[in-house]
Amino acid sequence: MNTLIRHIKHYIKYGFLGPFLQYISNEKNLNKLKKNHNIKRIFVMQTPQHGNLGDHGIAYAQKDFLLKNINDFEYIEIPFEEVFKKARTIKKMITSEDLIVIHGGGNIGDMYLYEELTRRFIVSYFKNVRIISFPQTISFSNTLLGKIALLGSKRVYRKNKNFFIVARESKSYEIMKKEFGEEKVLMTPDIVLSLNKRGENDRKGIVTCLRNDVEQKIDNSFKNDLLKHLKEKYQNVKVSDTRVDYRIFISQRNEELQIIWETFRNAEVVLTDRLHGMIFCAITGTPCIVFNNFNHKIEYSYKNWLSHLDYIKFTQSDNIDYIIDLIESLKCKGNLNLTEGINSGNFSTLIRLINNLAYSEKIKEIS
Structure with a gap:
């Protein structure tokens, strides 16, 4: 109704x-x-x-x-x-x-x-x-x-x-x-x-960028458990999002985007279930673990355009130990080849x- x-x-x-x-x-x-x-x-x-x-x-x-x-x-x-x-x-x-x-x-x-x-x-x-x-x-x-x-x-x-x-x-x-x-x-x-937003970085810590709306697919209990385990294992965990609770006008757009791109560029690994969380990682050369959302836009965008990037990993697993192992494998990559991206x-x-x-x-x- x-x-x-x-x-x-x-x-x-x-x-x-x-x-x-x-x-x-x-x-x-x-x-x-x-x-x-x-x-x-x-x-x-x-x-x-x-x-x-x-x-x-x-x-x-x-x-x-x-x-x-x-x-x-x-x-x-x-x-x-x-x-x-x-x-x-x-x-x-x-x-x-x-x-x-x-x-x-x-x-x-x-x-x-x-x-x-x-x-x-x-x-x-x-x-x-x-x-x-x-x-x-x-x-x-x-x-x-x-x-x-x-x-x-x-x-x-x-x-x-x-x-x-x-x-x-x-x-x-x-x-x-x-x-x-x-x-x-x-x-x-x-x-x-x-876009290409790769550049100088100082990678420290884990960044999460997870939905809390109608497009969310991952279970809230899994999300809460994951955040708990991340904070227990890693000293530096930043909870972020590509959505803010205020209006952004055209004149403010560039400044706001530079802030989120800088946040991603300086993360060791980003965990996200947002399409543009994944895409912002791709254009900044940032290691990323991607969870699915309620429809096909993340899964098929990954399969069509980003699956060749070894620093972007798509998963539908809710096994926290597996996710931690993925994080560790991505952290080992260090600074990535700044020319690696999608084919223009x-x-x-x-x-x-x-x-x-x-x-x-x-x-x-x-x-």
């Missing part, structure tokens, strides 16, 4: 009231969006201002990736809370030469329905503009509500011939092709894996798609 009520509230707020805001929003302070006719623009929409550093890592990496690959475009970021308010103004000035990028992540589904409804609005409202949804995980529940939500998304995404979507692991890729059409789906790693060629299909949409008059097939 609570889930049903939550879904109804989200449909009312983001499915009906949200789009209505475009007609009553104040256009004050939107002058910076006015068209400079000599410059094409990328509107990056639905970026975070909440406290999830994984999402902020995505926003940081998206900007870095886009400016490196199409640097003759002006970059304009529209946070999630401003999408409906600014949509009407943007629509008045946007042209077919501009691009819209929708923030990547793991929210195509019914768990974070407010995100999914906002994405649907963008795709349907800006139907004459070329749109790319950056690397995402799809996860609709097998409930009646989940099935209804999937049907709604399928209808919107299939209808827009200018919309393309990127999966960040193979399970999502297969689901998206089936539901949204093969012609509009491609696969790359999570965009944060395009894994993003080549996304680069081709961006350049195709940015510079071609006619959209070519994805390949």
Whole structure:
């Protein structure tokens, strides 16, 4: 019943009231969006201002990736809370030469329905503009509500011939092709894996970065026992997280990310059940033990992109002695080869798609 009520509230707020805001929003302070006719623009929409550093890592990496690959475009970021308010103004000035990028992540589904409804609005409202949804995980529940939500998304995404979507692991890729059409789906790693944040470090102690929310899969009793054993065995154990309990605005993003990257970079081993806990370890060259979460995003991201890294270990074991042995084996690695990471060629299909949409008059097939 609570889930049903939550879904109804989200449909009312983001499915009906949200789009209505475009007609009553104040256009004050939107002058910076006015068209400079000599410059094409990328509107990056639905970026975070909440406290999830994984999402902020995505926003940081998206900007870095886009400016490196199409640097003759002006970059304009529209946070999630401003999408409906600014949509009407943007629509008045946007042209077919501009691009819209929708923030990547793991929210195509019914768990974070407010995100999914906002994405649907963008795709349907800006139907004459070329749109790319950056690397995402799809996860609709097998409930009646989940099935209804999937049907709604399928209808919107299939209808827009200018919309393309990127999966960040193979399970999502297969689901998206089936539901949204093969012609509009491609696969790359999570965009944060395009970053390299390795550097000087002073590795001391163990860092934990464990969930305490609906996406958690590991048992609370196991988590508590594990923390107890870690603190008994190791002198320096730091409890950390990639989620903070305060809002992070665009101007604060870089500083907050540098803090968490520095924490990871100076750990001997990180234990995490967060996707971006694992990814932050990969990009900082930090030994890591990864536990699964409630869906497929961690397991398949590891299998597809990170299983070759001998400093990242994925496990579904709840045997604490085994986990301690893993920690000891990773501690022995010391400072790692700073060039060891993922293959940048894994993003080549996304680069081709961006350049195709940015510079071609006619959209070519994805390949």
